[in-house]
Amino acid sequence: MNGRYRPMSSNTDNETVIVGAGPAGLTAALVLARYRHRVVVVDSPHAPRNSASGGVHGHIGLDGAAPAEMRSRGWKELSRYATVELLEADVESVRTAGSGRFGVGLDNGDIIEASTVLLATGVIDIHPTQVDGFSACWGHTVIHCPFCLGEENADRRWAIVVDNAELAALSAVALRAWSTDTVAICPESMPGIDGARTAAHSRGGDVIAGTIRRLHHRQGSLYAVEFDDGRTLERETLVWTPPQRQQPVVARTIDELNLTVDDGGFVSVDDTRCTNVPGLYAAGDLASRWKQSITASAAAGATAADAIHVSAIQRAVRT
Structure with a gap:
């Protein structure tokens, strides 16, 4: 050396x-x-x-x-x-x-x-390299933690990416401090997804099944999530902890x-x-x-x- x-x-x-x-x-x-x-x-x-x-x-x-x-x-x-x-x-x-x-x-x-x-x-x-637009939005409208950048994204349409049924059911309440329009995006194969969706509906939220393939944005400002089956969901903030x-x-x-x-x-x-x-x-x-x-x-x-x-x-x- x-x-x-x-x-x-x-x-x-x-x-x-x-x-x-x-x-x-x-x-x-x-x-x-x-x-x-x-x-x-x-x-x-x-x-x-x-x-x-x-x-x-x-x-x-x-x-x-x-x-x-x-x-x-x-x-x-x-x-x-x-x-x-x-x-x-x-x-x-x-x-x-x-x-x-x-x-x-x-x-x-x-x-x-x-x-x-x-x-x-x-x-x-570890960013999901298969998701187009993730890195462009990261740290701005794709956030790993609502306590860090929730205030800067308040009063927007939110989604949280989770693979746990309990977290999916609680997301509508947990994120309400920053948004009244929240959904959880979960894998279709997630155990307990039906129960999570029912619980989320009772709290004013929703659980959507699908695999994200693209984030539509304008210079890092998210406006829609696209799934691998072609569906799109209008969202402005995505909570995603990679x-x-x-x-x-x-x-x-x-x-x-x-x-x-x-x-x-x-x-x-x-x-x-x-x-x-x-x-x-x-x-x-x-x-x-x-x-x-x-x-x-x-x-x-x-x-x-x-x-x-x-x-x-x-x-x-x-x-």
């Missing part, structure tokens, strides 16, 4: 590499910086997952801010702390380096050694360090956000399928940072 070895400092009990600079990573870096803990934040130069969104929401002080603005503010705030180093690079690997330490390999061949590592990369949404997978470096780390994951492939952590490998933490969307928000991720990052600091104190006391 044509890189260089980069020990962070002489204080081996007080150094952390954070992989990813979203809400979890930036918050953790800020908390650790205020503990005067030495930190290197490594963030990919490629567009982040939330770059398609017009703004982040639900977090006080940042409501409506563009994702790029949020990151820019974070970088600027962290640059004031002498113990924080910011790197734009892709992380290729996270490996143990002996004596309870880690080596974080970068795409340029550099290896940064540290006593603790926080994975905060987020995840990758499957997700781990970022490549996280997937490799799971395999190489035998990290514990749940049934969905999300990294398992304890209450301190520590994985089953001591010294290796994970915070944000990569560790949670259903608590994916800027506020939840920031809280997880802060929790991890506090735990990392306490762990450093404990190591110092033992020595």
Whole structure:
């Protein structure tokens, strides 16, 4: 490997590499910086997952801010702390380096050694490539979560794509805060679809069976859903939570360090956000399928940072 070895400092009990600079990573870096803990934040130069969104929401002080603005503010705030180093690079690997330490390999061949590592990369949404128009509408009128962009799509005709009869039946009520015209779109083979449709009708909604093949839109503004049998349904907002997978470096780390994951492939952590490998933490969307928000991720990052600091104190006391 044509890189260089980069020990962070002489204080081996007080150094952390954070992989990813979203809400979890930036918050953790800020908390650790205020503990005067030495930190290197490594963030990919490629567009982040939330770059398609017009703004982040639900977090006080940042409501409506563009994702790029949020990151820019974070970088600027962290640059004031002498113990924080910011790197734009892709992380290729996270490996143990002996004596309870880690080596974080970068795409340029550099290896940064540290006593603790926080994975905060987020995840990758798997878009249905067979659905024409999905990517153009994604983050605008096709939304993964009504709590994130529901307000911006309020008072429109909504549909939610689900494959669970209970969720289909509840959708008319669950989405009513934003729309009085809601339907659920489900696979024709979904078990319990008839009962779900009856329950939805009783609540003022509907369940429609079919497979979506095209989204009709004008520059990302949805106006109709087309099914594979040629039927069309006029809709202006579509709630669709696609499957997700781990970022490549996280997937490799799971395999190489035998990290514990749940049934969905999300990294398992304890209450301190520590994985089953001591010294290796994970915070944000990569560790949670259903608590994916800027506020939840920031809280997880802060929790991890506090735990990392306490762990450093404990190591110092033992020595």
